Amino acid sequence: MPGLTHYLVVSALLFALGLFAVVTRRNSVAILMGVELMLNAANINLVAFNKYVAPGAMQGQIFALIVITLAACEAAVGLALVLAAYRTLETVYVDEINLMKW
Amino acid sequence: MTQVAWIIPLLPLAAFVLIVAAGPRLPGRGAYVSIAGIVLAGIGGLLVLGEVIRGAHADVTYTWAVLGARPITVGFVVDPLSAIMLAMVGVVASLITIYSVGYMAGDPHYPRFFAYLSLFQFSMLFLILADNFLFIYAGWELVGLCSYLLIGFWFERPAAARAALKAFITTRVGDFSMMIGILIIFLHTGSLRFDEVFRSIQGGALAGPLLTAAAVLVFGGAVGKSAQVPLHVWLPDAMEGPTPVSALIHAATMVAAGVYLVARTYPLFLASPDHAALTVVAYIGGITAIVAATMGVVEDDIKRVLAYSTMSQLGYMMLGLGVLGYTAGMFHLITHAFFKALLFLGAGSVIHAVATNNMKQMGGLARAMPWTAWTFIAGTLALTGIPPFAGFFSKDQVLAAAFAHDRVLWALGAAGAFLTSLYMGRLIWYTFAGTYRGGDPHATPDGGHGAGGHAQPHESSAVMVAPLVILAVFAVFLGWVGAESLGNPFERFIHFAGAETPPGGFGLLVLSIAIAVAGWAAAAAIYVWRIVPSETLRQALPWAYTLLARRYYVDDVYAWVFIGVGGVVVRLAGLFDRYVIDGLVNLAGWLARQVGLGLRYIQTGREETYLLLVFLGVIVIVVVRLVW
């Protein structure tokens, strides 16, 4: 029977994967993909807590729904930014966007 | 007057302040204000002396600070010792100040001279009236400062500037020793006032070798200030200052302060076991007396001869105090002040006329300057101890005290007396007798003084001659005040229980006179009758001549030790400062720079780095929280 810790471990590993993508990838869309993974991991945590720690309230699921919504908004705006940047700077690779590099 | 005697030093101080504030605009360009200050002080001093002779006494104290539970009081004391010194300083300083009007006439820095003179007079009078170690030390430093200012009065001359510095630094060594001594005394007796200190010492608060050490250290200050061996090197060079300065400071008053200090703190010296401290005093005095006299024999500069003479006579005074001849030492101080001031002022008159200090270029001045010459001769007779002049009585008492105490010291003193007559006779001969050897005084290099002489030297102005005459009167007649045949009133006035001068005995008297006359005869033999001419002596004993002319090489030794060896130490310290201390400071700066250069790489301008750092920070925080 998977208990709370199992779900927490899964979400931790998923979070670490998303973190790796955010820190390591060059393509800005790939970075946004990493962010989505991290948000998913957080959602798993929320729902798991709802079931195992506080079954009486539904706040966990409500919270997860809101997070999904906001993730969608953020992905939309983020990708719009990537498009706008691509139009001006001709690149999506973040290490080539270095106008402020010393 | 006695109760308000503390006003007396304030009169020349007020003169100093006025001259500093408005010098050139004052009457006589400051000279009259200065004269007024010191003459009034002198009159005050004579009044005080009169009252103290009739038995008055004053002791004014103020609480200066409260240290824990003990109040520290300072104040002034008027007793026979300070009264006689007040009168002497007042009279001699007045005469010298009046004389300076003539001597310094035409000098561009005339007001400054009188300002410094007044400041010095204040300092000396303040020192005399002190009843505690603090005030006497303060006065000590003040007179040292004024000596520096006045020796270096013509500071544009490098020799004068150097001499002033040499005087200050050499006496500073002595002052430091004195300070240590005072601190030891304060530590053990808990007070700075003389009477409290002496009471504590009687009660045993300070005894044994430590007491001797403290006394000798305090005497160290006197060694410096009174130019005793080994701190004597500054006095000959101090003759770079104007002659009134030499007369006032380096003959009559400041150098006498050392003797006064020993007299004032006499109980301290008496309490030393086996009179060890007094023996030190006596021997240093005796050695100085003879060493200085030997150096005076080969000196050609008239002021330097008198400087060596002063050094030698101060040695006599210390000798007198050291052999328990308290009265004798003080009596010689008083008489010496008058005739030495006379001699210096006379020398100044001569220098003023011939524009040179070198005796070999003088001569025949007895005819050209009769007043100067005869007063000078009177002073010389007093100095060499020919009766019935003043110096005879005082020097004889010193020698009598020495004879009764320690024959070795008496021998030193007697030899010194012989040499004194010898070099003074030589001086008289070269300066006043014969024919004038100098050329046009304008052609010879000036001694620094503004108005030179004329083609044929002539007598000085009345303002310079009058003080000479007055001092000569003292030189002739003052000795009778201490004459035993008249009951020695001086001794009844100034004495110290346990240090009475034993009567000398007629044989010793005759011996002293004979030695002095023998010195004169020797001088005559060498210079007047030329039985053994000086050139012969110089060729026979060249090494002796060189030794004396180079002042026993003491200056050279000091230069090597302090400037040579000390210079090495100083250079090492400089290196330490530059490389270690500055190095540490520079290291701090260098370190900051290196850290900055290193940390610079964090600011990459690239967002992936910043993201990495954010998460790295989170991890660090969590780990720290978990582990700690």
Place this chain on the structure above:
Amino acid sequence: MSGEAIVFYLLAAVTLASGVIVVTSENIVHSAAALVPSFLGVTGLYILLNAEFVAGIQVLIYAGAITVLILFAIMLTEGGTGFGTRQRNEQAAVGAAVAAAMAVLLIVIATRTGWTAGSGTLPLYTPGVIGQSFLRQNILVFEGTSVVLLISLMGAILIARRED
């Protein structure tokens, strides 16, 4: 091993394996495609956790809308044409270490903490119940999220439109 456990491990494996492909693939389109099984795996986990409505929304929004959005962005920025371009930047090693450290930390914290077990079973959260709660207890969050949606809609259009 109960059936639930087997399903759980299967779903976890799918999610994490696809996640690995997402973050390490050299081809960005492969990365985007691998997002889908990852999200579906998460959906499964939600169902296991008795959160059916959330699972449904997850499929709709994540596996549906967001993945398509990402693919469109890849297409419009021509990131998918660059085969030979390396996808990993030069701080990959440090990044991997940081990610690993984060995982370790989170697991340590999760396993060390004594979670208080909740009492009772999970009631059935039907869409109706959730909707009711949105319009009653959680109405502020609901309205706020609506505003955010509106703003982000406007913002995305504004930012991405072509300046002609």
